[in-house]
Amino acid sequence: MTTRKKSMLVLGMMSGTSADGIDVALARISGRVPKLSVTLEGHHHAAFPVPVREAILRLANGGSTTAAEISQLNVLLGEEFARAAISACRSWRVPLRRVSLIGSHGQTIYHQGTPSNFLGHPRLSSTLQIGEPSVIAERTGVNTIADFRPADMAAGGQGAPLVPFVDYLLYRHPTRSRAALNIGGIANVTVIPAHAKPKDVFAFDTGPGNMIVDALVEAFTRGRSHYDKESGMAMRGRLLPNLLNELMEDPYLQKQPPKTAGREQFGRAYALKILTWAKKHRAKPEDVVRTATIFTSLSIANAFQRFILPRTKIDELIVSGGGVRNPLMMVYLAAILGFPVIFSGELGIKPEAKEALAFAVLAYESYHGRTNNLPSATGAKHSAILGKLVHGRER
Amino acid sequence: MTTRKKSMLVLGMMSGTSADGIDVALARISGRVPKLSVTLEGHHHAAFPVPVREAILRLANGGSTTAAEISQLNVLLGEEFARAAISACRSWRVPLRRVSLIGSHGQTIYHQGTPSNFLGHPRLSSTLQIGEPSVIAERTGVNTIADFRPADMAAGGQGAPLVPFVDYLLYRHPTRSRAALNIGGIANVTVIPAHAKPKDVFAFDTGPGNMIVDALVEAFTRGRSHYDKESGMAMRGRLLPNLLNELMEDPYLQKQPPKTAGREQFGRAYALKILTWAKKHRAKPEDVVRTATIFTSLSIANAFQRFILPRTKIDELIVSGGGVRNPLMMVYLAAILGFPVIFSGELGIKPEAKEALAFAVLAYESYHGRTNNLPSATGAKHSAILGKLVHGRER
Numbered sequence: 001m002t003t004r005k006k007s008m009l010v011l012g013m014m015s016g017t018s019a020d021g022i023d024v025a026l027a028r029i030s031g032r033v034p035k036l037s038v039t040l041e042g043h044h045h046a047a048f049p050v051p052v053r054e055a056i057l058r059l060a061n062g063g064s065t066t067a068a069e070i071s072q073l074n075v076l077l078g079e080e081f082a083r084a085a086i087s088a089c090r091s092w093r094v095p096l097r098r099v100s101l102i103g104s105h106g107q108t109i110y111h112q113g114t115p116s117n118f119l120g121h122p123r124l125s126s127t128l129q130i131g132e133p134s135v136i137a138e139r140t141g142v143n144t145i146a147d148f149r150p151a152d153m154a155a156g157g158q159g160a161p162l163v164p165f166v167d168y169l170l171y172r173h174p175t176r177s178r179a180a181l182n183i184g185g186i187a188n189v190t191v192i193p194a195h196a197k198p199k200d201v202f203a204f205d206t207g208p209g210n211m212i213v214d215a216l217v218e219a220f221t222r223g224r225s226h227y228d229k230e231s232g233m234a235m236r237g238r239l240l241p242n243l244l245n246e247l248m249e250d251p252y253l254q255k256q257p258p259k260t261a262g263r264e265q266f267g268r269a270y271a272l273k274i275l276t277w278a279k280k281h282r283a284k285p286e287d288v289v290r291t292a293t294i295f296t297s298l299s300i301a302n303a304f305q306r307f308i309l310p311r312t313k314i315d316e317l318i319v320s321g322g323g324v325r326n327p328l329m330m331v332y333l334a335a336i337l338g339f340p341v342i343f344s345g346e347l348g349i350k351p352e353a354k355e356a357l358a359f360a361v362l363a364y365e366s367y368h369g370r371t372n373n374l375p376s377a378t379g380a381k382h383s384a385i386l387g388k389l390v391h392g393r394e395r
Numbered sequence: 396m397t398t399r400k401k402s403m404l405v406l407g408m409m410s411g412t413s414a415d416g417i418d419v420a421l422a423r424i425s426g427r428v429p430k431l432s433v434t435l436e437g438h439h440h441a442a443f444p445v446p447v448r449e450a451i452l453r454l455a456n457g458g459s460t461t462a463a464e465i466s467q468l469n470v471l472l473g474e475e476f477a478r479a480a481i482s483a484c485r486s487w488r489v490p491l492r493r494v495s496l497i498g499s500h501g502q503t504i505y506h507q508g509t510p511s512n513f514l515g516h517p518r519l520s521s522t523l524q525i526g527e528p529s530v531i532a533e534r535t536g537v538n539t540i541a542d543f544r545p546a547d548m549a550a551g552g553q554g555a556p557l558v559p560f561v562d563y564l565l566y567r568h569p570t571r572s573r574a575a576l577n578i579g580g581i582a583n584v585t586v587i588p589a590h591a592k593p594k595d596v597f598a599f600d601t602g603p604g605n606m607i608v609d610a611l612v613e614a615f616t617r618g619r620s621h622y623d624k625e626s627g628m629a630m631r632g633r634l635l636p637n638l639l640n641e642l643m644e645d646p647y648l649q650k651q652p653p654k655t656a657g658r659e660q661f662g663r664a665y666a667l668k669i670l671t672w673a674k675k676h677r678a679k680p681e682d683v684v685r686t687a688t689i690f691t692s693l694s695i696a697n698a699f700q701r702f703i704l705p706r707t708k709i710d711e712l713i714v715s716g717g718g719v720r721n722p723l724m725m726v727y728l729a730a731i732l733g734f735p736v737i738f739s740g741e742l743g744i745k746p747e748a749k750e751a752l753a754f755a756v757l758a759y760e761s762y763h764g765r766t767n768n769l770p771s772a773t774g775a776k777h778s779a780i781l782g783k784l785v786h787g788r789e790r
Contacts, residue, residue, distance in 0.1 A: 051514045059462045067454045070465055071505040071523035072513045075545070079516065110466040118467045119446045121474065126527075128466035133783070134542075138549035147529075150470070151785065154533035369786065388528070388783035390546065391764065 006030065008100040009041070011088070011142070012360030013081055015107045015131070017185035017263055018214060018322075019056040020226065021047035022081055024088035025356035026099075029364045036169055038361055043353035044088035048080060059109045061268045070109075070130065077107055078135030085140050096140050103363025103387070104146040105355075106131035111149075113158035113260040126150075127159045137390040145363040145387040152373045157380030160260045164190035164203035164377040166358040170349070172196055176315040179308065180344075182354060183323020185211040186261050187300050190377070193312045202311075203377035204257035206303035207250070208266040210322050212292045213329075215271035220285040231328035234293040237286030243277060247295045248302075257307050258379045290328070297332035304337060320344035320354035363387060401425065403495040404436070406483070406537070407755030408476055410502045410526070412580035412658055413609060413717075414451040415621065416442035417476055419483035420751035421494075424759045431564055433756055438748035439483035443475060454504045456663045465504075465525065472502055473530030480535050491535050498758025498782070499541040500750075501526035506544075508553035508655040521545075522554045532785040540758040540782040547768045552775030555655045559585035559598035559772040561753040565744070567591055571710040574703065575739075577749060578718020580606040581656050582695050585772070588707045597706075598772035599652035601698035602645070603661040605717050607687045608724075610666035615680040626723035629688040632681030638672060642690045643697075652702050653774045685723070692727035699732060715739035715749035758782060 007030035015022045026042035048056070055073055059065055081104055089096050106129030115123035133146035149159035167180040167190035180190040187209035191202050210227060217228045228234055252265055278288045308314065317339060323329055324343050334341045344351050365372035371383035402425035410417045421437035443451070450468055454460055476499055484491050501524030510518035528541035544554035562575040562585035575585040582604035586597050608629070609622045623629055647660055673683045703709065712734060718724055719738050729736045739746050760767035766778035 049515060055514060062461055062463065064459050064461060066457055066460060067465065067505040067523055068457065068507070070462065071507070071521040072519055074523065075521040075548070076513055076516055076519055078545075078549070079519075110462040112463070112466070118471055119450060120444060121471055124467055124471055124474075126466040126470035128462055128469065132521075132545050132549070134546035135549045138546065138779070147783075150473075150527050150529035151533065153470070154473070154527070154530045155788070366786075382788070384533070384788065385786035388542075388785050390783050391761075391780035393550070393777070393779060 008364065009094070009098055010360040010364050011085055011099050011102045012356040012358065012363065013084060013102065014105040014356040014359055016355065017060070017108060017211065019048065019053050019060065019107060021045055022084040023352060023356040024084050025353040025360055026088070026092060026094065027357055027360040029361065032368070032370070033169060038170060040349055040353055040357055042088065042092040042094070043350050043356070044084070044091055045352065046084035046087060052076065052080065056107055056109065060263050074130040075132050075135060077130050078132030081131045082136045082139035085136065096142060099140070099142050101363055101367055102136060102140065102142045102144040103359040104131060104133055104136055104144060105129065105148065105359045106146055111159065111262050113160060125153055125158070127153055133388065133390045137392045140392065142392045144390045144392065145366050146390070147388045148359070148362055148386040151384050151386045152378050152380050155380040155382055155384045157373065157375065157378030158258065158260050159378065161188050161203050161205065161377055162362060162373065162386070163188070163355060163358045164201060165372055165374040166361045168192055168196070168198060168201045168374060169361060171318060177313050178316045178318060179314050180318045180320070181300065183209040183319065183321040183329070184355065185209050186266065187296070187323065189303065189308070191308055191312060198374060199376050201374055201376055202257065203374070204259050204307070205261040207252055207261055207299040208296050210326070211266045212271060212274070213289060213296060215268065216274060216289050216292055219271065219275055220289070227322070228289055228293070228326065231293065231326050233286050234290040234328050237284065237290035239294060240283055240287050240291045243274070243283070243288070243291045244295055246277070248298065253299055253302055258377065293326065293328050294332055297329050297336065300333060301336040314339055317341045318344050318347065320349065320351040322352065324351045403759065404489070404493055405755040405759050406480055406494050406497045407751040407753065407758065408479060408497065409500040409751040409754055411750065412455070412503060412606065414443065414448050414455065414502060416440055417479040418747060418751040419479050420748040420755055421483070421487060421489065422752050422755040424756065427763070427765070428564060433565060435744050435748055435752055437483065437487040437489070438745050438751070439479070439486055440747065441475070441479035441482060447471065447475065451502055451504065455658050469525040470527050470530060472525050473527030476526045477531045477534035480531065491537060494537050496758055496762055497531060497535065497537045497539040498754040499526060499528055499531055499539060500524065500543065500754045501541055506554065506657050508555060520548055520553070522548055528783065528785045532787045535787065537787040539785045539787065540761050541785070542783045543754070543757055543781040546779050546781045547773050547775050550775040550777055550779045552768065552770065552773030553653065553655050554773065556583045556598050556600065556772055557757060557768065557781070558583070558750060558753045559596060560767055560769040561756045563587055563591070563593060563596045563769060564756060566713060572708055573711045573713060574709050575713045575715070576695065578604040578714065578716040578724070579750065580604050581661065582691070582718065584698065584703070586703050586707060593769060594771050596769055596771055597652065598769070599654050599702070600656040602647055602656055602694040603691050605721070606661045607666060607669070608684060608691060608721070610663065611669060611684050611687055614666065614670055615684070623684055623688070623721065626688065626721050628681050629685040629723050632679060632683070632685035634689060635678055635682050635686045638669070638678070638683070638686045639690055641672070643693065648694055648697055653772065688721065688723050689727055692724050692731065695728060696731040709734055712736045713739050713742065715744065715746040717747065719746045
């Protein structure tokens with residue numbers, strides 16, 4: 001996909017709801033839609049120090065805090081993102097001065113997509129990403145665009161999902177209908193019918209991704225493991241049909257899209273509910289983890305059957321995110337769905353790099369003053385230019 | 396000050412530490428230094444609803460909160476700033492589409508200019524302004540630049556004071572040495588020697604502005620008054636020399652500039668200390684308020700005598716901010732200092748509009764990609780382009 005047009009090296013950075021660290025993707029981008037060219041040139045992961053991760057999760061789980069703590073954590077995460085960018089470039093032997101732009105998602109510590117009453121305002125929704133972009137721009141010297149979600153929300157959207165816009169740019173196809181599924185903490189899907197226009201694309205969070213399984217494994221191993229490596233624990237267990245039935249009754253799964261999910265739905269409180277059930281029924285950890293794994297696959301398959309396949313056929317499912325490393329989850333998903341499952345890596349996009357890459361593309365569009373949300377996915381009343389530009393230090 | 400160059404209408408918005416509401420200034424700006432032309436075309440004040448002000452002050456005073464509350468309050472204040480901009484333009488009969496740019500300071504809920512240890516990072520300082528600019532840009536349709544302080548801090552500065560840069564642009568004079576004093580919640584001064592270059596300018600917070608007197612009046616009147624109108628209460632009282640002596644021993648006053656003050660030094664805890672003293676000594680409210688008023692004047696005069704006059708003569712003092720409406724404070728100040736005191740209004744800048752106007756000018760410089768901090772005032776290691784640009788909705 002080379003082009004004679006001038007290309008830009010753009011860094012995308014993302015830390016997901018699991019808050020395990022920062023994914024950094026290096027993209028070479030040129031042209032514009034419909035001639036946009038995006039190639040992934042590098043991927044790097046930088047883990048958060050343990051106390052930082054703990055502070056993020058405590059705040060994201062609704063813990064009591066102060067303006068001081070959020071202010072300090074915002075800047076500290078800015079330093080972490082800057083460090084991740086710098087060490088990523090070092091590992092790829094790409095000098096920072098060759099990078100033209102950084103797109104940083106930041107770290108979500110709160111997201112409320114549906115409005116509620118707040119201090120007399122009847123319909124207020126909001127989102128809060130931290131990881132100060134001024135720190136990133138200063139340390140790297142690179143123009144940085146960050147904080148994409150609030151502008152979509154201001155335009156009446158849910159501020160999520162944002163990646164479908166990029167899925168649309170990357171995966172639309174003249175004759176094949178595709179679905180792009182990302183299994184991070186939460187699982188989300190973008191449906192791109194053959195020859196789709198932006199308004200034909202739709203997307204939503206299907207429900208949990210790795211979030212529940214991760215939380216259970218962390219609890220059962222008393223923090224020694226943060227995820228079920230190669231489905232090892234689930235493989236040793238047996239399905240608990242009663243638990244599965246209870247989980248499948250979750251109202252989120254029945255809700256019509258567009259809909260977004262987060263730690264509010266499937267976070268610590270949810271995992272605690274399962275752990276309480278397990279204790280009451282004296283269930284084995286392996287059985288609980290297997291059941292949660294299968295529930296996750298089923299909740300995704302369920303979303304296809306209820307909300308996607310009645311509207312369009314699907315020729316290919318392109319999967320990205322940490323979930324691709326969970327073989328049991330993948331096997332169940334493919335078996336239930338019955339159409340070809342492709343890992344995004346096969347299309348040149350390493351699954352773990354996908355979301356970070358998306359923020360490089362979103363920043364590229366914002367930098368050129370082009371709208372970069374997908375109202376059909378977020379529910380926004382109109383398209384908007386998302387992101388806030390901070391100037392890099394003059395070099 | 397007309398110019399043939401193309402001029403821009405820029406809105407500046409500011410809510411200070413007292414959190415009583417939003418000042419909106421409309422500036423017509425053209426050219427660039429040294430031919431920059433700035434004229435104030437309008438000023439408007441929009442009060443915050445009482446519950447909003449209470450929530451701000453609770454957070455700013457270190458009260459316990461959650462990420463959810465800060466997230467929601469950030470968006471709610473964005474709506475308040477947007478509403479203030481819209482009603483200001485309506486009151487001036489200036490259509491929003493004629494406004495080219497908005498500069499919004501936001502509302503500070505935390506500011507720590509000097510570094511401390513945080514989660515293993517040995518030297519972290521930070522600042523947190525809320526009032527989501529994406530909401531302002533969406534509701535007004537105008538490109539909005541906000542959140543100026545973090546970039547100065549990332550460059551090693553204290554993130555404050557920012558207004559001295561604008562004082563320098565507005566007030567520098569070939570033969571007169573000037574000091575610009577703003578008495579808001581906190582009092583700050585910018586010293587601009589005759590024929591000064593940027594590095595010759597220095598600035599710092601002298602200490603309390605109206606913050607202490609306001610808090611005392613609010614306590615003594617059980618919230619019926621928020622400030623001492625026309626010094627009425629102080630005028631009826633007598634000076635308490637013992638209290639004044641105690642207050643004058645405050646270590647902040649002795650500290651060498653550059654230095655910044657805020658609610659951390661002179662907020663609720665400070666007022667409570669005075670109220671405790673008053674109770675213990677059975678002091679009359681009028682006497683306490685008079686003493687606090689005189690203390691404020693003395694703390695400013697003291698700063699001139701210790702830190703300014705040894706370095707440069709001063710030909711004129713230009714005063715702005717709510718403090719100019721406190722006659723007793725002004726009389727004492729002029730009497731002690733002994734050089735001409737000019738209200739900024741006499742130079743075409745309504746005192747209450749001064750800080751808001753400054754953020755219009757800071758945004759104008761940022762928009763044109765020009766640095767807009769004054770390292771000699773903030774302590775930053777280098778000059779930087781402050782502010783984050785959010786695109787207005789396409790119109």
